[in-house]
Amino acid sequence: MELTPIRSKLAIKLALIYALNIADWGCTVVLLKTERFYEANPLAGQFITSPLMSFVMKCLFPALAVFAVIAAMRYLTEKELRIADSFICFVLVFYSVIDIDHIINFLLLFFQNSP
Helix, strand or coil, X not given: CCCCHHHHHHHHHHHHHHHHHHHHHHHHHHHHHCCCCCCCCHHHHCCCCCHHHHHHHHHHHXXXXXXXXXXXXXXXXXXXXXXHHHHHHHHHXXXXXXXXXXXXXXXXXXXXXXX
């Protein structure tokens, strides 16, 4: 499949979303181990403590979804690609905010005075 410029940009954004998702997963696992934090997402709370299930749900399924979306992009019109771009940008901002929150939590955790 030939990736046009807009399809290439969308594929890069999807890869960034996947990377931010993996960063979210890793940071969540580390912060949960401190026992000072909890999983705010009730759905993820069901599987995050199981290493196998968290790998499947946070790594494997999202990777398959990214590949499926990239493959499906060849069937979208330019207008549909622009709509997809808007949605993908929203998700990119969403995961960026989550990862910034993790960074803030790490800073609070490591630089606060011990009780």
